[in-house]
Amino acid sequence: MAVEERDPVSGRPTTGHEWNGIKELDTPVPRGVLMFIIVTHVWALLWWILMPTWPMVTTYTKGILGIDQRQSVEQDLTAAQAERAAWMKAIETESFEQIQSNEDLMRVVRSTGRQLFGDNCAACHGADGKGRANYPDLTDDDWLWGGEVEQIAETMRLGINSRHQNTRVAQMPAFGRDAILDRTQVANVATFVQSLSNPSVTTPENGPQVQAGREIFLTTCAACHGEDGKGNREVGAPNLTDQYWVYGGDLQTLINTIHGGRQGHMPTWDERLTPAEIKILALYVNSLAAAKP
Incomplete structure (x- = not known):
């Protein structure tokens, strides 16, 4: 009969295996691990019996409960489509004012519009x-083509400088590059334009420059931006008297804009989005400005 060897530290028997002087203890599997293995196997067996599980040649085992996840998904989709159809029809048929006065529809607009x-x-x-x-x-709430919901929807539908045949068209000429104004005149106009939104830049030293810029502005820029510089939404000319700038309102950026011109672009969305989706997006965009404190 072989003599059982025990580890002198733990007192446990060894398996007799040794690697580089390290002996393997004959330690039993912890009960917790055994219980976990037993429970998971029992659960798997029950799942095989209750649920659709095993693939067969042309079908699969249905399970006692008869649950069909494909049917469940189809039912959920059908219910979601029916619910969507109800509010989508309301959005398609009701006016912007009616939708805005209906808080239930506006909740849908804010949720769906955010995704779109x-x-x-x-x-x-x-x-x-x-x-x-x-x-x-x-x-x-500072708009080039108007911030009413109808105007926003129209801008989205047509685009700006897009391929739509009725696109909104806007372009600022390159006054310096095309030699309409010389370098000094460009700088003078830029200084005057900056003073419209930031009067503090006008000083006794640059007063003559501001005045010279104003005279050029009235003959060159006022046709689009107005004599007061407040812009014209009919042609997409921005207001130059506020603090909102697309390309920047610092002096150097203004000089660059006047010298090189600007021509923004927004695609037409009527080829990609449905009229109802454009309507939802217009309401959502309008709500962004309305919600801002």
Whole structure:
């Protein structure tokens, strides 16, 4: 009979195996692990019996409970489509004013509009609609083509400088590059324009420059931006007297804009989105500005 060898430290028997002077203890599997293995196997066996489990040649075992996840998904989709059809029909048929006065529909607009905005508009205007360099902020209630819901929907439908045959068209000439104004005149106009939104830049030293810029502005720029510089939404000319700028309102950026011109672009969405989706997006974008304190 072999003599059982025990570990001198733990007192447990060894298996007789040794690797590089390290002996393996004959330690039993912990009860907790055994219980876990037993419970999981019992659970798997019950699941095989109760639920659809094993694939066969042309079908599969249905299980005692007869649960069919494909049917469950189809039922959920059918219910969701029926619910969507109800509010979508309301949005399609009701006016903007009626929808805005219906809080239940506006909750749908804010939820669905947020998803549509994220999928189609956020790449340029940001997920929060606050824009970024060279793309306008949609939350400041300062609009190029008008901020009424109908006007927003029309801008989305037609686009700006897009391929739509009735697109909104807007372009600021390159006054310096095309030699309409010389370098001094460009700088004078830029200084005057900056003073419209920031009167503090006007000093006794640059007063003559501001006045010279104003005279050029009246003959060169006022046709679009107005004599008071407040813009014209009929032609997409921005207000130059506020603090909202698409390309920047510092002096150097203004000089660059006047010298090189600007021509923004927004695609037409009537080929990608349905009229109802454009309507939802217009209401959602309008609500961004309305919700801003």
